[in-house]
Amino acid sequence: MYKIIRKQVLNPTVTLMEVDAPLIAKKAEPGQFVILRVDEDGERIPLTVADFDREKGTITIIFQIVGATTEKLNHLNEGEFIHDFVGPLGTPSHTEGLKKVAVVGGGVGCAIAYPIAKKLHNNGCEVHSIVGFRNKDLVILEDEFKAASNVMKMMTDDGSYGEKGLVTDALKSLIDAGNQYDEVIAIGPLVMMKFVCKLTKEYGIKTVVSMNPIMIDGTGMCGGCRLTVGGETKFACVDGPDFDGHLVDFDEALERGAMYKEFETAKREEVCNLYKGVR
């Protein structure tokens, strides 16, 4: 059982939790993830490590409430326990030797992009962050990104905050302004990563994306998280979750991600109804 030390509602659909998990905190690196089960008989879901504190022995997760499990997780409070919490899984993001990087985060993907930006920044790398949200109410981690970036661009789809437009618009203008990036790191919805990669391919800039497919065990056992990268089948849990974005078959990943959509929607409604009952 893993105790929730801190819970913070970042916006109506995104929650942060700091969880007591000393063994994982000792090892975790940006880009890695944990798998958790909220309760006995719960499903196993992967969540990327948003932050870690080796001294306090805690792991921070940031999640969007999308399905039954995240709905249940969101109903847990400080002092309560998550049944299972295992990690750190996956290969850490590669940050060594990078001198100038554009970090692109979209929506809750910013939670994964942030620790990478922070690590790069701490390593003395010049970090240009571009963060995008649908609207002002959904903005998260603004101050954190500011602190970890030399340049930061805030984008919203409706223009209610920062600049109106897509992250690709901002990235394009930064590149066109003469910025030469060693690498672009893009983390967010699959569609966003797909279009960032399309853009950077035109410019020939290496782009790394973080994939978050459906998985069960997270150790290479089930193969449910497989995706096609450069024509080869890879397992996101052990070969990734970071991959060369120019080689990833995003269309296949989009299809695979939607496999259980109907089940998930129905299940979440069921859980929501249950909670209505107890309120």
Added chain:
Amino acid sequence: MPNMSLKKNEMPVQEPNVRNKNFSEVALGYTEEQAVDEAERCLNCKNKPCTGGCPVSIDIPAFIAKIKERDFEGAYQVISQSSSLPAVCGRVCPQETQCESKCVRGIKGEPVAIGRLERFVADWHNAHSTEAPVAPAKNGHKCAVIGAGPSGLTCAGDLAKMGYDVTVFEALHLAGGVLVYGIPEFRLPKSIVQREVDNLKALGVKVETNVVIGRTIEVDELFEQGFEAIFIGSGAGLPRFMNIPGENLKGVYSANEFLTRVNLMKAYKEGSDTPIKKNTSVAVVGGGNVAMDAARCAKRLGAENVYIVYRRGEEEMPARNEEIEHAKEEGIIFKTLNNPVEILGNEHKFVTGMKCIEMELGEPDASGRRRPVEKPGSEFVLDVDCVVMSIGTSPNPLIRNTTEGLDTNKHGCFIADENGATSREGVFAGGDAVTGAATVILAMGAGKTAAKAMDEYIKNKK
């Protein structure tokens, strides 16, 4: 006077058309009368050929003699001297190629039903015994076991009985390994596995779930934490695929994923949080026990047509005869001498069919089995909406990639000598992590051998 019937006492089972709609255990177990009657068939041979066929060397005639005397608890005590998981082995061991293959009664007629008797004795004990095992006095030495599957649990049990302070590290949230994620409830009820794990805990074994060795903790750190010897029983968990077009369509599963969803995550139960797609027609590719398990699960989940697609003939299937028979009785359709060449999908990338080609058997290959050869122009499409790939697994690379000086072969299996010792001092290994995918009992045998070697290693080190 022994019972000279040429036939084994039949195992009572659920009717095929009833059991293929539920997940309750197929075989119901002998009654006391059946067990005693079957035990009477044993000739109590002095040279005990059956014991020689048992990977953990159970004194088989001795436990059967106790059954004849109706001393069922006594029979259990005999078995438990050699086996830490009798209720499991009585169910999943391939006795027909082990102990029972050596039985003198098998020369003319059927051998004594040793497996069924073992199961009877273990179940009798579990139903009647109230005594928890007593933890032996500790000898002050610490051992670590990586992986709570058959080899790891056996190794841990034996070390604990010798007085070692044993900690088992398990990557999943539940101990049992393939016994909980792979073998279905209807063949091995999970309550039985849980009881065996509880027995180990009563012996003083600590089980740390949610710890991935190679990620959460590395092997070298275990030594730093004061563990003097380490056993790696991490299994062969990495699924293989065929690398044919369409394998990443929705509705194609590895057997590991399919079975894990059904068994470990209980997707077969109404209201489970873990989804599994409901299918009409399922093709399971492969001919091993795992393929049979997957096919029988698919049938129970409500699929109308379930096919076993296997490139060789039925004779060449590695699955146990009993599993093949059970699968056929339950309505699984066998498409032997067929090999998939492509999986077909619709515009939403869901599986709609599997293109296969007919095969014929040619000359024997390296495995001694006749090599299957494609029949040109014989392609056809099998109408299915789900494909389960059950063509084998390889060991997980996490430990070998994070541990210096641990030699592996070209298949990624740890290289260990006959005692389980690896190239790294103090590190032992056994089970599928060494042999590649094999059986529960061979893994248990390896765990047992390694426990002895670890004991000697620690004693000699003093």
